[in-house]
Amino acid sequence: MDLTRHLAAARAIISPNFYPGLQGATSSSAPVPRSVTRRQAQLQPTATRFSTFDYYRDFLIKPPHMNHRHQLFTLRPQPRCFSTFRKDSRNTHQTQQVRMAADKTAAWEKQIQRNPHPDFKQVEASRPPFNPSTFFTYTQTPDPDWQFGSGANSTATTTTSPTDQEKEKKQKKHIPIDPHAPDRPAGFNYKLLISAIVPRPIAFLSTRSADGAVTNLAPFSYFQMIGHDPPLFTIGFASSLSASNAKDSLRNLAERRECVINMVSEHYVEAANAASVNAPYGVSEWGLSGLTAAYDCETVPGVARVREAVFAIEGRLESLREFESRATPGKMSTTLAVIEGTRFWVREDAVNDERNLVDPKVLRPISRLGGITYGRLTEGLELPRPDFEKSLGGMEGAKKLESKHVAN
Structure with a gap:
């Protein structure tokens, strides 16, 4: 089957029943994606038969409510989707995947040594x-x-003389x-960056599987707002969707x-941290955290x-x-x-x-720092944005400062 037939079949079977975001999409109305990623071009047919949905679920098309050009994304087929597996062999395979994911997580935690305290409770006390x-x-x-x-x-320090301050700088x-x-483990980059890029806001992400059977709640500090019109946010996942240790939230x-991004506050920081537990797929963090699930959302009702x-x-x-x-x-x-x-x-x-x-006095936000450290927001300072003409004196003032500036 060539790529053209792949795309035609994908158009024919993707519908709102599979992706709620595809409002009004049908086999005749769904637009033809104009661009194909490099990975899609490399996609080859396989001898192992997938069910129709399981195979073409790997094509994610931007929903029609987006005004800009639709773009096709490809996600690797997951072994758990093979329709030729018997029920018992599928369960065995899923168990193996859970074990593989647990082993990878354990190896990663051993490398980064997230918790520096042999007895954390004693240190906390x-x-x-x-x-x-x-x-x-x-x-x-x-x-x-x-x-x-x-x-x-x-x-x-303020008691240091100006001369000593200049020496200290140099x-x-x-x-x-x-x-x-070559000799630097990837885990070193992780530890360095999460301790330097601080404080980081936390996206406490609530998600649900397409069939509604699995709910998930997890905190992510690879999170940021990138625009307001429309409101856009990014979340980074340290895995691919097809990996055995893929985040449940990502799946x-x-x-x-669809999802809900909740901002973490002081009064439930322990509960939010509890949701970061490495529970296997299918275990809901709602019960583990003790937090209340409010199913009253207006645009993502599920x-x-x-x-x-x-x-x-x-x-x-x-x-x-x-x-x-x-x-x-x-x-x-990595998945963005x-x-x-x-x-x-x-x-x-x-x-x-x-x-x-x-x-902020009511929000009382919690942020992430390095290691297992969280941060509170207890102080702030205000600085008005300067005006080029009024504050600096326009081009004349800027040129005076440029003439004094010496690059080191």
Whole structure:
């Protein structure tokens, strides 16, 4: 079967029954994708027979509600989808996959040594108790009298003389790190980046399988907002969809194309962390966390939001893209999901009357730092955005500063 026939068959069987996001799509109305990825061009027919849906579920087409060009994505067929397997052999195969995923997770955790404490509870007991009365407050900036061209503030203590501060700056050297050095494990990049790219917001992602049988709840700190019109968000998954250790959230998101992103707050940080447990596929984290599933979403009615979350976002999958590993060429190691926000939920005491500003004192957001560390937001400082003419003096002021600037 050539590629043209593959695409024709894919168009014929994809419908709203398979992907709720494909509203109104039929075999005659579904648009023909204009672009085919390199991996699709390499797709070869196989002697092992798949069921019709299982085979063509690997083609994910952007839903018609997107105004821009439809694009075709290919996702590797998963062995658990073989229709020729008997029930007992399928269960055996799935059990093997669960074991393989557990082994990979264990090997990864051993490499990165996420928890640096042999006895965490003993270490935690030696620390001050959590202070719930610490509320978000504003402070001054490090240098309220800072002027254009002044550069960075000193990192030294305020008791250090200006001369000693300058010496200290010159003594601190930077070192380059090659992320793909032959003797550098990929886990080192992970530990370095999650400790340096901080604080990171947490997407507490709620998903559900296409058939509704499996629900999942998991936190992801490879998360960011990338646009507001339309509201767009990205979530990174450290695996490919076809990998044996693929995240349950990724599987559900690819199948159903719907989710809810809940923002984590102080009052349920332990419950959110509990949802990161390495439970096998099919085990719902809702019961493990004790959080409340609210099935009142308006645009993704089959997916629950976390009722305890102060702010949550209903979303639909806009696109998926896989990236190839540099450490293991030929292996897809990362998947990027772009999600369009379709509805916002906010607790009424946290938002202003215009419904355009959330109060950090009520939201009390939790972020991720390096290792097993979470961060609280307890202080903030305000800095008005400068105006080129009023604040700097226009081009004349800019030229004066340029003449004084010396590159080091």
